[in-house]
Amino acid sequence: MSKRKLRGTTLSDSAVGVILILPALAIFVSIILFPFVNSLFMSFTNKTLMNPEYELVGFRNYQKVFSDPTFLRTLKNTGVFVFFATLLPFVFGMIWAVILNNKFRGAGFLRAVTLVDWIIPGASISFLWAFIFDANHGVVNELLKSMGILSTNINFLGQSGTAMMVVVIARTWQMLPWYMAFLTGGLQGIEFDQIEAARIDGASGPQVFRYIVLPGMKSVIIIVLVLGIIGNLQHFDIPKVLTAGGPAGATTIFSISVYRQAFESYKIGLAATIGTIWAALLAAFSFLYTRKAA
Amino acid sequence: MFEKTRGFKIFTAIFAVLIGIFVFFPLLWMINTALKPAADTFKINLFFGNATLQNFVKVFHSPDILRYMGNSLFVSLISCFAATLVSMFAGFSFSKFHYVGRKTFMSTVMMAQAFPQAILLLTLYLMMQKMRLDGSYMALILSYVAFTLPVGTWTLKAYFDQLPDALIESAKIDGAGWPRIIFQILFPLAIPGAISIAIYGFVWSWNDLLYSLTLITDASRRTLAPGLVMKYMGEFNSNWAEMMAASVVVSAPVVLIFAFLQKYFIAGLTAGAVKG
Numbered sequence: 001m002s003k004r005k006l007r008g009t010t011l012s013d014s015a016v017g018v019i020l021i022l023p024a025l026a027i028f029v030s031i032i033l034f035p036f037v038n039s040l041f042m043s044f045t046n047k048t049l050m051n052p053e054y055e056l057v058g059f060r061n062y063q064k065v066f067s068d069p070t071f072l073r074t075l076k077n078t079g080v081f082v083f084f085a086t087l088l089p090f091v092f093g094m095i096w097a098v099i100l101n102n103k104f105r106g107a108g109f110l111r112a113v114t115l116v117d118w119i120i121p122g123a124s125i126s127f128l129w130a131f132i133f134d135a136n137h138g139v140v141n142e143l144l145k146s147m148g149i150l151s152t153n154i155n156f157l158g159q160s161g162t163a164m165m166v167v168v169i170a171r172t173w174q175m176l177p178w179y180m181a182f183l184t185g186g187l188q189g190i191e192f193d194q195i196e197a198a199r200i201d202g203a204s205g206p207q208v209f210r211y212i213v214l215p216g217m218k219s220v221i222i223i224v225l226v227l228g229i230i231g232n233l234q235h236f237d238i239p240k241v242l243t244a245g246g247p248a249g250a251t252t253i254f255s256i257s258v259y260r261q262a263f264e265s266y267k268i269g270l271a272a273t274i275g276t277i278w279a280a281l282l283a284a285f286s287f288l289y290t291r292k293a294a
Numbered sequence: 295m296f297e298k299t300r301g302f303k304i305f306t307a308i309f310a311v312l313i314g315i316f317v318f319f320p321l322l323w324m325i326n327t328a329l330k331p332a333a334d335t336f337k338i339n340l341f342f343g344n345a346t347l348q349n350f351v352k353v354f355h356s357p358d359i360l361r362y363m364g365n366s367l368f369v370s371l372i373s374c375f376a377a378t379l380v381s382m383f384a385g386f387s388f389s390k391f392h393y394v395g396r397k398t399f400m401s402t403v404m405m406a407q408a409f410p411q412a413i414l415l416l417t418l419y420l421m422m423q424k425m426r427l428d429g430s431y432m433a434l435i436l437s438y439v440a441f442t443l444p445v446g447t448w449t450l451k452a453y454f455d456q457l458p459d460a461l462i463e464s465a466k467i468d469g470a471g472w473p474r475i476i477f478q479i480l481f482p483l484a485i486p487g488a489i490s491i492a493i494y495g496f497v498w499s500w501n502d503l504l505y506s507l508t509l510i511t512d513a514s515r516r517t518l519a520p521g522l523v524m525k526y527m528g529e530f531n532s533n534w535a536e537m538m539a540a541s542v543v544v545s546a547p548v549v550l551i552f553a554f555l556q557k558y559f560i561a562g563l564t565a566g567a568v569k570g
Contacts, residue, residue, distance in 0.1 A: 016472050017391025024384035024443055031440035032406050035417035095309045112556060114317050119548050121501040123519040124541035128324045131534050137336040139323060173320060205302045230408055236504045241523050258412040263508055268416055275413030286408035
């Protein structure tokens, strides 16, 4: 490696490379690496937002969190949310991708309009679904009543049984286009000859799908599911705006729980503990992702 | 792709209708409610015939919403510009240079999108308080840049990988310095990739709720998404007509970008975007 010369003369090539990476490195260290390590550290303290002083408390936060029934509920809620909000948009996104992959006129346009559901802000999406499922005037209540299925309105967002359902439906609506876009790419990558050959051998549509299309899309499906699970483990907007984690904690998933501990109860130490447990779960899925992506 | 048997046709028809309604009806309902006179908000009818812009007029006459919109535009433009530039530098560096730690940092950057954002926020919030940056957009913008970096760096690295090293060598022989090689020769060739990343960065910061809700505590500096949430949610009698109009307004910029730059948009999306 040639040495770096004085100002006004040229730098060695690798020095240029290092200089170019510095802004990214600085931002990465200050916004991601340091905050992450520091938050892990805070999970062993009793830090609050009100008081700059704090002490180390060992594993006391962890004992507290694991013996708290609301944490177990958060864990269960997150599990339910991640499971359904990944599975449903995946399945319907796949069917939608197959339907729109029949080259009929307007298919491209329908695909583009479908993507609008995904690109608009989570705040808009939450407002929209809050209105659709509104207890007093929501279109779902009105339609069910006019069809004679309901006699009195259901307070969908106000009762624990249905609130999570609405959150999952809204998230499914938001993410279906994303799965559709990825899976369309996967569908278009499948060799047409193979399908032709199978069909000549007398394979039915479902058989073609089961034995040729699905295996051909295996890597896309794995990546999309792992990314989808990571995205759902991270998700915040819809349960925050639609239900604020309620009623009575019924839609409190990890992100909401950390947010509330930190910014509503001001218990940074406890929030960091919940966050650390959450990060461990995420790390497991991310590990899967990097293994599969590599 | 599939044989058009009767079973396939029935299957397609049923799901086309069901998924079609699910995907398109809510969008229609948002626009419909926004365009109906406020008195008709709770009627199940379509706006045709008595469409009105009165709900939009109310939204645009609200001084706080206009301010939030300006703030959002400011933050999103700066962060998408900064994110693109930093990603260009990093992508170029990863692609064409060799130095100690390059590979390690490359894979670490990729993992950055899987760090739980809420846990980073705890420390970022405390850092801002300590540095008395509560009222500034600094932390917000840097966070958006950080979350655009993984996708941005990797997408642009792929662009620079396609450019032959000979391009740099011959420019050097011609006596061009590094700034000239980077800004006048190489970056123009990566512009399609840069546009994808700029869009990705803009949409990320425009749509974000978690960071903008927590890192901006000063009401006059709030951005649009948290501004609307704080303005409308938790009201006892929600003003749905105005809320739907506001939802259309906050969605409009990203939808317009999408409509005009679809090709770049999809490129950014399939680059491995995880949307929280």
